[in-house]
Amino acid sequence: MSDLLARHRAVMPNWLALYYNEPIEIVGGKGNRVVDASGKTYLDFFAGILTNMIGYDVPEVREAVERQLATGVVHTSTVYLLRGQVELAEKIARLSGIEDAKVFFTNSGTEANETALLLATYARRSDQVLAMRQSYHGRSFGAVGVTGNRAWKNNSLSPLNVHFLHGADRHLAQFRGMSDADYIAACVEDLRHVLATAAGGDVAALIAEPIQGVGGFTMAPDGLFAAYKEVLDAEGILFISDEVQTGWGRTGSAFFGIQDHGVTPDMMTFAKGLGNGFAVGGVVARGELMDALHATGLATFGGNPVSMAAANATLDYVLDHDLQANAARTGALIIDGLREAAPRLPIVGDVRGKGLMFAVELVDPATGAPAPALAARFMEESRKAGLLVGKGGLYGNVLRMAPPLTLTAEEAAEGLGIVVAALETVAAEVAAP
Template sequence: MTHHSELLARHRAVLPSWLALNYDQPIALVDGEGRHVRDAEGNQYLDMFGGILTTLSGHAVPEIVAAIREQAGRIVHSSTLYLIEPQIALAEEISRLVPIPDAKVFFTTSGTEANELALLLASTVRRSNQVLAMRNSYHGRSFSTMGVTGNRGWSASSLSPLNVNYLYGGYRYASPFADLDDAAFVEAAVADLRNTIATTTAGDVACLIAEPIQGVGGFTSPPDGLYGAFKRVCDEHGILFVTDEVQTGWGRTGLHTWGIDAHGVEPDILVFAKGLGNGLSIAGVAARAEIMDSLPANSISTFGGNHLATAGALANLRYLLDHDLQGNAAKVGERILRGLRDDLAATPHVAEVRGRGLMAAVELVDSDGAPSPALASATVEAARRHGVLIGKAGLAGNVIRVAPPMSITTEEADQGRSAIVAALREASAIMS
């Protein structure tokens, strides 16, 4: 049996020091089935984080595994210089599902790469490198996507090929508009948008890029309708609207297929990733045909949309639709959120329980009301000891995130919620 301490020593010898790891004593996950996983030392866990919202349908789902095995036994790769039937079939399904009429689709290997393409398309169409982005946002780790990320903890450089201005609205709890009701909040955020366009840009802005629910930011979101109001302002100026659905796509929010649907927006460009592949490396962009076809040079993707990834993703998408995992996300997600709110109502250091569907978050503060990343880390550690894996995020690293596979049962949800509550109470008692 492999020991985690041995793996950690080998990891540190050959991998970058800035490659983040969970836990004081990191673990390796080696097996999974349904919503459960096992680590290299034989410990079992209920997975309530799904590889950062990526294991959408569950671990080792037979229908998906069969499709991957069948495709791997035939051909894995050819590059996009050749026609790829599962890629075409998957694009047809996605074009039907996105809220963009007659959309065209391009596949990449990661959400970062997909956001890069979205920014390239918008800047090409608009002939501008000016971009509007949201404070507290995260869009990837590459040069351009880091440049539109409004979260200091994930921005390694101030250098960028883009001229970026940041807007209020995505993080309500810590916003200067936090005390306003929904209508007044939207009005104030729209006024900030108009003022930003008028005072800090040259007018010909390429796009506004936004996550409907900010993932790395701590599952934060504005009132429904805010991005609809933003889109109307963008339309006045010809500014394209890019919705980053890397974490909110495929029905995870429960009531909608896409997070942006809650705002009544028909985006110009939609970015997807993570859950589509259920762990396979696949992401992409859907856009209006005239936008997708706007690039004036040839291009290919060596790995994007390859036979194996698209065959597996197609099986995963069909499993998701056939088993109504979106409906399950709505039902079980509401159960988790309601339970967390009830169980933690009198727990010290809990500033807010928020979320939608199977995206639940708990924002933690110290006795003075300041963000408490130490408490969040202690809670994540305690949850692992209780046999449950959860995540940590937020601008200050003080938010715990709960985002299990969308096939989670009510019994598993109750088990996971109880363990998280117990873990938080233990950590809170130690910190008090």
């Protein structure tokens, strides 16, 4: 492994992050577990950054891909009819709840967000966009511009004129202790003030994650985006919901994260879990917005026949097995267990989440300050115990976890036990003289 790591460092960029002091190579997987090159097995609570949505080596997905490969057609491009693309678009349009919806497929969430921003700025003839503080929307030029997290921004240059809003930052002193209703009212007042002061004329859109992924699974209280949308609608401003991490029933309480706010957006972007590891992203939007562009367009790899086969099989599996309900059940087991353990763990500043999308925020027990070093220490301890988790948050101190939606109750209990035990170990080390 040290040889592979040395080779990686010689040819890959320094900013390409690797987890763990001794990074692992995953060489096998089955169900909700993976195996590294040394033969060690792990229960996977991060799923390739929420991408292996229904686990590993799923027969339905594998067989669908093999059937497509057997035709000899791996690629044609969107200049030809693609049956799998049309079938998947029909399903997504129906599930979205968006009126007269149309779908455009891309390769990733970053590209999906770029497309949505293009549609919005074209429709509104404006480069002004609203986004949320602590947000993350991808690594391309435009997507970085609407990302509100300095750790993921290499410069301040942007093709867009962006204004950032409150909504997922209740830890700030001016909001701490507020009720949901009071916080929503304060955020809406801030939105009105931004429109009256910082924005110059028409604004194209608000882009927002219902639950912030890289932001450490921070989220607006349910109803905030409905309150925002009243203001947006009055101004003609479009609303883009970034569902790259919250889509397909992951939150348990809704099939798309924005639905918890009682809102149907003008557009939704998606990616990650839809292909269960195969590259697919896209935008579902009102037909009039999607059709409005005057220039010719295509996607060389978007809607790729192999990816479409995987995505159709994955989405069918999610629906046929009611994995949204499973996410609600197993997620509640874990979140309730974490909240029960938190009071005796002074390093835990917060436990939050919905369904199979949950996080633990680690703090210095003496000061309450974010403790990224403790998060790094936890990562090593949980890995040693056979559990893979993720890390994020504005300050790098949040353990974020999103197991496959196929997680069983037994696996949920197993993972919860490892997380709590690892937190106990780290807390004991901090308390030791």
